[in-house]
Amino acid sequence: MxxxxxxxxxxxxxxxxxxxxxxxxxxxxxxxxxxxxxxxxxxxxxxxxxxxxxxxxxxxxxxxxxxxxxxxxxxxxxxxxxxxxxxxxxxxxxxxxxxxxxxxxxxxxxxxxxxxxxTQAESESPVDIRWLTRVVMREKKSLRDIALASMVLSVLTILPALIIMQVINKVIGQHSMATLFSIVMIMITITFYETLLSYARRELVLVMTARIDSRISIHIFNRLLSLPLEYFERQQAGNVIGRVMAIYKVRDFMTGSLLRTFLDMFTLVLILPFLFFLNATLAWMVLAAAGAIGLIVVIFMGPVAYYVGRVTGAEMARGAVLYESIAGIRTLKTLALEPARRQEWDEKTAEVTRWKLAAGRMSNWPQTIIMPIEMFISRGVLLVGAYLALSDTTGGAVGAGGLVAFMMLGGRVASPLVGFARLLEDFTEVRSSLEQAGSVLNNPTETKALTTGMRPKIQGALSFIDVNFAYPGSPTKALDGVDFEIPAGTMLGVVGRSGSGKSTLTRLLQGVSRNYTGYLKLDGIDMREINLNHLRRSFGVVLQDNFLFRGTIRDNITAGRPGLTLDDVVQAARLAGAEEFIERMPAGYETFIEEGSTNISGGQKQRLAIARALISDPRLLILDEATSALDPESEALVNANLQRIGKGRTMVIVSHRLSSLVDCDQILVMEMGKVDDIAPHNVLVERCAIYRQLWLQQNRHMNPDRNAGPAPMLAEGD
CATH class of the missing domain: 3.90.70.10 (Cysteine proteinases)
Incomplete structure (x- = not known):
């Protein structure tokens, strides 16, 4: 520091x-x-x-x-x-x-x-082909070693063909056993070094690709986590996952077919001159055939790319249905929605199948046209070479040994040329996948706000000065000229009808949305100037629907605070009213919570979330409908502890149940995004019509005059 x-x-x-x-x-x-x-x-x-x-x-x-x-x-x-x-x-x-x-x-x-x-950190660089190239080029040393090994292997590839040519032309013709024995020893030595060098190159490629894969995986996950919450709220989760996972197609391309083609080019550069040395006519025929294959691939590249894009879109739509069905499996089962979801899955599957079939048929055309040309390279060149050897009309006919050597090396030349042409076809799909991943990962992130800004010691004094905020695409303001101020250590209740802007206030406090106008100050400092990570770690937040991770109760309470002790966990659980049910469990604080918190009740889940928020002793605690999921006993327990929970810290409590806010120092009444009034409970009941109406609605049972009418009717019904 x-x-x-x-x-x-x-x-x-x-x-x-x-x-x-x-x-x-x-x-x-x-x-x-x-x-x-x-x-x-x-x-x-x-x-x-x-x-x-x-x-x-x-x-x-x-x-x-x-x-x-x-x-x-x-x-x-x-x-x-x-x-x-x-x-x-x-x-x-x-x-x-x-x-x-x-x-x-x-x-x-x-x-x-x-x-x-x-400079712009790599973590903030756009995810595009240039970024991926920089990631790969960070392995310059490994690429250099791989290139060197490939060049040596290319040379070793030529030697066996030369030796075979000598065996056919001289050893067999002259019946020289001594020469054959010497050639055999040379072949064994070359084979040994070629095997050893191939193993070393594969090991280098394996290590390099593993490092590149790790960098890409870490980067995209960090980039995904740095996207603002607002982005995820507007997007379908399954769609986001499908687009992000498309980056791995790019990874496979760069560490697979692209790297193989890159290595094969060394073979091409070294072997091609030798083929022209053996027979220029046959060498030109191989090059012409490979060029024809490349031309066919380029012609069909556009149509194939169109169908590949449609397949990708259809698969992402189907993946979104799968994710949504699994995430909402409880609702799906309880409402017997299986038939509807099956029908939607079948429709998406039919869409994927239709586009896959169309893409496969389109890809089948170039493969069918290319096949005779590939057969010509492997078979036709041999026949033409035999004809040239028999006719000997060109003056440069290749002998039997030379023809065999040419065929051994000709396929090694055609393979990288054909691979390079098909690389263009793969690149079209890769470009589409990169665009899909970039449409998610290249959105504006919170990285700058999370890593820069002031880190003051927070006390908890809040000031809203003419704060206006509207959600993207909404014609009306969620907050309209909000003005109020509370000192540090205040317990503030926030009430109002649905849609009045209560939860929007808490979103701005958490830094979820920063594109508001006016001033929102914490201890006299504009919250947009405060480091976002520091701000959120100084806050404790409990929502209406909280998420618990798969793990023990202790791990969930100390999430993000691994250095805290069991005593800290017990104290937080006691404040949240969770201690009594935790101690009744067989494993206590080591009880394992299943995915989706299926083995605990909603009230227990909510109390654990409150304990998780209190474990870091935050200076400002936000409870956004935190007790709405609690049973009456648990809610009474938490409400009874509110005074102890709020001691020494500022609390902002959003609740529809006004009875839980009676003891608050101040109660803020919101109406259509504006502040209607702010005062203690007793004052609001007297002077605020909205608050009085809400209070009477929720406490109608306390007024005997209002219940006097229906009673005789019920009695008569009996």
Whole structure:
């Protein structure tokens, strides 16, 4: 953190997550954390003599053997000392001069170089062909080694053909056993080295493709998580997944057919001159046939691409139906919607089958036209060569041995040429897949807001100053000139009819939407200037419908806070009213929650969500209809704890049940996106017509005059 301050970046230590079974943070763990915080970091192992030569550098972190660290400020080469500072001390503290002997006793040799990113980070680069090319080109060393191995293998490919030609032309004709034995030994040696080199090349390709695949997978997942919540709310989840998964078709292309064709081109470059040396006529015939294949592929590339695009779209639509059916399986079963969903699935499957059949038929045409040309390369060239050898009219006829050698190498030349032509066909499908993935991943992200901005110590004072907000595509404002202010530590209730803007207020507080006008301030600071990650970690949020991850109760309560102890978990569960049902479970806090929380009740799920929000002791807690799913007993338990929960923090409680808001310091009444009134309960009942009407509707049973009429009718009915 001290090194980052030099670059003007404030880091939040709460965002750091240590690796399991790691007693102290390693340079690699710190690098990953700093990269996530929008900085550029690199871990290195240095010797003393190199450290001593680091003049006029920004602060460098030195990793010590006991798990702590020191801040390298400068070095004095002439005196043989370096100047260090305690990273936990003040900037004005005096520097400490340390020589090699003293430093070697505590220093591991590891250093951490940190700087602020000045250019567009790779994580923010658009997902397109240029980005993928940069990902591949980061493996320059592996590509160089693979290319070198391919060139040597191409040379080794020519030697057996030459040897076979000599065997046919000379050994058999002269019946020389000694020459044959020598050739056999040479062939065995070549085969050994070719096998060994092929294994090495495959290993290099395997490692390189695994590294590329890891980079792509990590990037797209991080990019997906950095998209704003608003995007996911407007998109169908199955459609998003289908489009993102299309990136793997691009991955397979770049590490599969593209790489194979790239390697085959080395064979082409080395073997083609040798074929012209054997017989120029046959070599031109092979090139002409391969060129004809390429021309046919190019002609059919457009129509095939059209049908491939329709197949991709149909498959994504079918995948969306599958995802939606699985995600909503409880509703599907309880409402007996299986027939309707089967019909929709059958329709989508028929659509996919129809377009696949059309695409297959279109692809069948070029393959049918190409087949005779490929057969000519493998069979016709042999017959033409035999004719030339028999007629010997050109003066350059190839002998029997040369013809065999030509056929051995001719197929190796035609294969990369045909592969290159088909590569163009594959590229059309890859381009379509890349566009599909880019339509999701290239949307504006929250990365800048998550990695930059102020990280103030939050107290919880809120100010809304003429805040206006409208959802995309909506003709009306969800919030219209909202103005109110509450000090830190206030328990604020928010009420109003459906659609009045209650939940929209909480969305703006969470930073879900930042495209509002006016000013929303937290402790006097515009919330758009605050680091979004810091803001959300300082808040606790409980929604009406919360999601629990598959795992233990303890893991769910401490989600994102792995360093917290069981005592912290128990305290949070007690505040949320969840302790009593957790302790009744056989495994207690280690009870495993199934996917979809099917093995716990809705009320228990909600109380665990409240405990999860309280575990980090947030300065501002938002409860958005958090008690609506609770049974009366659980709701009464949570409401009874609200005063304890709200002690020392600001609370914003959105609820339709006004009885749970009676003890709030202030109650905000919303109506059609505007503030109708804000005051304590007793005041609102007297002066706010909307609040009074809502209160009377919900407490009609408390007024005997209103219930006096129906009673005799019920009695008469008996």
């Amino acid at each position: 001290a090194a980052s301050k030099y670059h003007g970046v404030e880091l939040d230590p709460k965002t750091f997550r240590a690796e399991p079974n790691e007693p102290s943070p390693s340079p690699a763990t710190l690098v990953r954390w700093l990269d996530d915080q929008g900085m550029v970091a690199k871990g290195m192992h240095l010797k003393w003599r190199y450290l001593l030569r680091m003049f006029n550098t920004p602060p460098v972190v030195l990793m010590f053997k006991d798990g702590s660290a020191g801040l390298f400020i400068s070095a004095d080469y002439s005196r043989g000392v370096v100047w260090l500072r305690d990273p936990m001390g003040d900037e004005g503290d005096p520097l400490v001069a340390v020589d090699e002997l003293r430093l070697s006793q505590v220093w591991t040799g590891d250093v951490l170089l940190i700087r602020r990113s000045r």
